[in-house]
Amino acid sequence: MGRALALLLARERLRVGWVTSPALARPSSDPDVRAYALNAKSKALLESLRCWPEPEQATDVLKMQIKGDRGGEVNFRASDLDVPALMWIVDVPSLEARLATAIGFEARIEVLDGPRPAALTVVCEGKSSSTRSEFGVEFEVKPYHQSAIAARLRCERPHDQCACQWFSGGEILAFLPLDGPQGNSLAVVWSVARERVDELLVMDEAEFCRSVEAVSEGRFGALRLISGRSAWPLQSAHARRWSGCHRGESWVLAGDAAHNVHPLAGQGLNLGLADVAALSATLGGREYWRPVGDQRLLRRYERERKLQVLAMDRTVDGLQSLFASEAPLWQAARNWGMRGFDRSAVLKHWMARQAMGS
Numbered sequence: 001m002g003r004a005l006a007l008l009l010a011r012e013r014l015r016v017g018w019v020t021s022p023a024l025a026r027p028s029s030d031p032d033v034r035a036y037a038l039n040a041k042s043k044a045l046l047e048s049l050r051c052w053p054e055p056e057q058a059t060d061v062l063k064m065q066i067k068g069d070r071g072g073e074v075n076f077r078a079s080d081l082d083v084p085a086l087m088w089i090v091d092v093p094s095l096e097a098r099l100a101t102a103i104g105f106e107a108r109i110e111v112l113d114g115p116r117p118a119a120l121t122v123v124c125e126g127k128s129s130s131t132r133s134e135f136g137v138e139f140e141v142k143p144y145h146q147s148a149i150a151a152r153l154r155c156e157r158p159h160d161q162c163a164c165q166w167f168s169g170g171e172i173l174a175f176l177p178l179d180g181p182q183g184n185s186l187a188v189v190w191s192v193a194r195e196r197v198d199e200l201l202v203m204d205e206a207e208f209c210r211s212v213e214a215v216s217e218g219r220f221g222a223l224r225l226i227s228g229r230s231a232w233p234l235q236s237a238h239a240r241r242w243s244g245c246h247r248g249e250s251w252v253l254a255g256d257a258a259h260n261v262h263p264l265a266g267q268g269l270n271l272g273l274a275d276v277a278a279l280s281a282t283l284g285g286r287e288y289w290r291p292v293g294d295q296r297l298l299r300r301y302e303r304e305r306k307l308q309v310l311a312m313d314r315t316v317d318g319l320q321s322l323f324a325s326e327a328p329l330w331q332a333a334r335n336w337g338m339r340g341f342d343r344s345a346v347l348k349h350w351m352a353r354q355a356m357g358s
């Protein structure tokens with residue numbers, strides 16, 4: 001997200017210092033196994049920066065199937081909504097490589113190995129940001145007592161451009177189609193109780209695949225692990241303030257440094273990219289006499305984005321809580337609700353549009 005922002009600000013003819021931290025860089029021998037579900041707005045933004053990956057690394061999702069734990073089911077189809085795709089599943093290393101190359105070609109961006117005095121510092125350091133703490137910003141965290149395990153699998157049957165999700169026993173398993181329309185690989189995100197994580201990470205590969213097959217009801221046939229397994233602890237979190245002044249210098253937060261949401265709806269980076277689009281538009285459209293570090297300007301951005309992020313977080317958090325309860329009454333109610341929702345074209349249309357960022 002930070003790289004996308006640097007490119008957007010350079011396009012606004014601002015001079016940008018891009019601060020890297022080699023100590024924090026992921027070794028190339030350990031690539032990120034995740035894939036991001038990105039919406040149409042994120043796609044348009046990345047395309048405008050010429051950083052959208054090739055079709056094999058950005059698979060169109062034409063169908064989506066969400067299953068409850070007692071027969072509840074919701075289906076979405078791009079054709080019903082009259083859109084080319086519901087979302088795109090983007091390979092993380094490919095996207096990061098594109099953004100890094102674009103930064104290298106941008107003369108207005110200087111790569112720095114440490115922070116320097118600046119008219120405005122944008123903190124894009126992710127959820128564990130040390131600069132946010134240094135600036136004394138309170139970060140309110142609600143832990144979910146769940147971790148997401150991510151991995152890649154080869155499946156026996158082609159994915160047919162369908163993304164699937166199973167809500168079962170408080171856990172959530174998501175399959176995201178990879179490698180383009182003809183692909184038969186999946187990015188898996190499995191949100192499980194913290195106590196189960198270590199066991200699932202070290203479990204024999206065949207046994208891990210059998211566990212995933214059992215939850216996914218053999219949807220794509222036999223599965224084979226084709227990557228390592230990584231885990232992320234999950235939380236909902238919000239910075240109290242997103243902008244301010246520290247020792248006379250202005251700062252602002254964006255992306256996971258400002259907010260974290262549960263990945264069940266695949267919205268974290270979409271929200272971050274919407275932050276950077278809003279921030280660059282605010283800075284680019286400022287009155288000629290306002291400096292980029294003007295506090296009013298930064299609060300304008302903060303107000304606009306906080307509202308949207310809060311709405312998304314409430315929705316995602318509500319879904320997480322609804323499916324976390326194992327009480328039979330809740331189980332019956334939510335599965336009944338899913339079936340009703342699936343039959344309501346108007347509600348489905350509205351919900352899909354929200355998730356698609358339109």
Ligand SMILES: Cc1cc2nc3c(=O)[nH]c(=O)nc-3n(C[C@H](O)[C@H](O)[C@H](O)COP(=O)(O)OP(=O)(O)OC[C@H]3O[C@@H](n4cnc5c(N)ncnc54)[C@H](O)[C@@H]3O)c2cc1C
Binds near residue numbers: 019257267271
């Ligand atoms: C399992 C899982 C699946 C997900 N799936 C989706 C999805 O499908 N769709 C979606 O939209 N979102 C998804 N997300 C959320 C998404 O990963 C995050 O919202 C997104 O990565 C946030 O981007 P960011 O740039 O704000 O932070 P990060 O991706 O955390 O990047 C922060 C960067 O800052 C660097 N950094 C930190 N401190 C410093 C420092 N002091 N100096 C210099 N650099 C520093 C870090 O090394 C890192 O490179 C998922 C998350 C998880 C855990």
